[in-house]
Amino acid sequence: MINEYLKYGEFEETVHHFEKECKNKGKVVPKPRGNSLRDSKTLIIQKDLLSSFDDGDFKVFFELWTEFVPLEVRDCDPHAQKLEFYLHVHFTIFPLKIHLGRHDRADFEVRITHFKHYLETRGAALSQTTEFLPYYALPFVPNPMVHPSFRDLFQESWIPEMKQELEKFLTVTLKVSDTPRLLSLYGNLNTIQQLQLQLAEAEKRTSSYMRRFNKMQADHHNLIGVTAELVDSLEATVSGKMISPEYLQSMCVRLFSSQLRQSAAQSIDFTRPGTASSLLRASIVPQPKEVPLLPSLDYDKLKRDLLGGSDRLKALLLQALCWRLTRSLQGEQRDTVLQAYVSNDLLDCHSTRQKPVLLLMRSKNEMVRQYMARLINAFASLAEGRVYLSQVPSLLRLLIESLRTEEKDSVSRENVLGALQKLSLRRSQQSAMIEDGLIDWLVDELQDSDCLSDYTLEYAVALLMNLCLRTRGKRKCAENPKYVLKVLTDLLGHENHEVIHTHTHTFMDTHIMEEILHCYSKEENPELNRQIEFIIKQLNSGQSHNRDAIETDLDKEEVLQLQPRELSGETLLTTEYLGIMTNMATRVKRRSAAPLGRSVDEPLQRPVTPISHRNTHIMQVVHTHTHTHIYCIRTTWSNAFWTRGS
Numbered sequence: 001m002i003n004e005y006l007k008y009g010e011f012e013e014t015v016h017h018f019e020k021e022c023k024n025k026g027k028v029v030p031k032p033r034g035n036s037l038r039d040s041k042t043l044i045i046q047k048d049l050l051s052s053f054d055d056g057d058f059k060v061f062f063e064l065w066t067e068f069v070p071l072e073v074r075d076c077d078p079h080a081q082k083l084e085f086y087l088h089v090h091f092t093i094f095p096l097k098i099h100l101g102r103h104d105r106a107d108f109e110v111r112i113t114h115f116k117h118y119l120e121t122r123g124a125a126l127s128q129t130t131e132f133l134p135y136y137a138l139p140f141v142p143n144p145m146v147h148p149s150f151r152d153l154f155q156e157s158w159i160p161e162m163k164q165e166l167e168k169f170l171t172v173t174l175k176v177s178d179t180p181r182l183l184s185l186y187g188n189l190n191t192i193q194q195l196q197l198q199l200a201e202a203e204k205r206t207s208s209y210m211r212r213f214n215k216m217q218a219d220h221h222n223l224i225g226v227t228a229e230l231v232d233s234l235e236a237t238v239s240g241k242m243i244s245p246e247y248l249q250s251m252c253v254r255l256f257s258s259q260l261r262q263s264a265a266q267s268i269d270f271t272r273p274g275t276a277s278s279l280l281r282a283s284i285v286p287q288p289k290e291v292p293l294l295p296s297l298d299y300d301k302l303k304r305d306l307l308g309g310s311d312r313l314k315a316l317l318l319q320a321l322c323w324r325l326t327r328s329l330q331g332e333q334r335d336t337v338l339q340a341y342v343s344n345d346l347l348d349c350h351s352t353r354q355k356p357v358l359l360l361m362r363s364k365n366e367m368v369r370q371y372m373a374r375l376i377n378a379f380a381s382l383a384e385g386r387v388y389l390s391q392v393p394s395l396l397r398l399l400i401e402s403l404r405t406e407e408k409d410s411v412s413r414e415n416v417l418g419a420l421q422k423l424s425l426r427r428s429q430q431s432a433m434i435e436d437g438l439i440d441w442l443v444d445e446l447q448d449s450d451c452l453s454d455y456t457l458e459y460a461v462a463l464l465m466n467l468c469l470r471t472r473g474k475r476k477c478a479e480n481p482k483y484v485l486k487v488l489t490d491l492l493g494h495e496n497h498e499v500i501h502t503h504t505h506t507f508m509d510t511h512i513m514e515e516i517l518h519c520y521s522k523e524e525n526p527e528l529n530r531q532i533e534f535i536i537k538q539l540n541s542g543q544s545h546n547r548d549a550i551e552t553d554l555d556k557e558e559v560l561q562l563q564p565r566e567l568s569g570e571t572l573l574t575t576e577y578l579g580i581m582t583n584m585a586t587r588v589k590r591r592s593a594a595p596l597g598r599s600v601d602e603p604l605q606r607p608v609t610p611i612s613h614r615n616t617h618i619m620q621v622v623h624t625h626t627h628t629h630i631y632c633i634r635t636t637w638s639n640a641f642w643t644r645g646s
Contacts (some may be wrong), residue, residue, distance in 0.1 A: 004019075005181075006018060045064060051165060053087075056095070058088075058114065084341070091116075093153055095107050096154075125575070143240045178492055196561065228281055297573055297577045299344035318374070318571070319371050320569050321573075322374045324573065325379075338384055341435055347375075347389075360372040362398070373411075373412045374554065376389065377415040381554070386423055390426055400438060402416045408451075414456055414459075421463040430466065430470055443487050449494055
């Protein structure tokens, strides 16, 4: 290859010295393969493929096909996939076109088995294409020659037409390039490196755009809500003749001009109470869409490979399973994915085997542990996932063990912390966490909050808050009141106000909080009084702010880089682990709304997960008077601790 490259670049003297030195060292330098040699080899390959086609020798044909037709062409070129499908059909029915003796009948059975295997593996991707659907029944038809669906296959013109298509394809695909092999290799490596850099940059930009989009969406929803309240207020003043109906009509026309045609906006009677605010609220209601369900998987095979495969395969499978959950569309598609995971006991929560899938949390390979933690965190982000995880008594021990042994602020530990925080929404899990000393660990961790990532800080504070809603949690904190109060006071001064103040307000007892707020409402500040009354109303309401949601950054910092010809994500699952397609026949029933009454396993008060706060209206109000808020928290904690204290 080196000699070929030097001759291509016309380095004649270098070639002379290179060959001379190789000869002196006893290394034979074969003559470079010129175009004529390569063309000759190409013609031989093409001739062998066509000869195998004519002879019906499917074993030789597909060995050559796999070796000399590039993988990217076979996997990505629709024309190549279509041709390969019909080639399998050709070789399957080949014995039927000759006199069928006992030997030929046995050969036909072998070919049918081979065709079935193809349909279940590489051919599975085409099962959704109408053109190919009839051929999936071919292995089960006793006599295809007389079946109306396969009549065209036995026409005299079918084989010549297939051969002509094959010749055209081979002529284009096996065409030889003048570029030396060494230069081609370098070009490929360089291209891969550039693509990897572009991918990394694209992932960074995507993450940034997603954060900006979510913030804009939240701001937009908040603005719509405030606008609706203002419009209601304006409508209420119409009866007092403070604002004329004509003015209200013109204002609403301007307000809706971007959403409705000018004529349509003017035709609506906005002077009728409730019309404008109803339209505003309706404008942010998401429209239902019909979304496709993802293909079913072979979970038995998946679990076998998760337990017995290589560490790299385990990491790729865990990544793919996590992506299937986090990147599915919220609603029916995601519900179906989660239901399939739970009903097939993906994590072996109900398994009696000695080494269940959950024990991958103790794998010696950091990549496997990280993606196992990501998957558990994704499960815990959804209510049904938390129900599933809470049925495993050993899970909490595994997670807390990982929390204490993983490196500080590693992706693995962040995901474990996120999963624990979400599991702490359930009363039984709270009790187990308090019993295992998690409060002490959290307080120690939060002592040096400046060294923590935003994710760790936010979820650690939220987890501590949820555990302290319980009487046992408060008593645990009161065992060392000075230390805990110092940590909390330092947290209130943290520069990340959005992360800290969102959760610390829930630490204190609601009734004490209400009394303190009433004290402040005596001040001569009508605006402050109005907001304080609103906060008291929210504190006393039974409304829960817990929502099923998966963080947009749960897939952040992907460290698993693909190698050449390696499959990942949904492609890996649907290529190697496709199961019986049950999702197309039935639709998942929507979960019924939760009952209003509190179940035995619900928390005493309303624990929250960080993502559920981000669009909560009360938080926006509280942020407007941060200093009052911080003072209330500190006072309440002081009263609680020193009253109980030593």
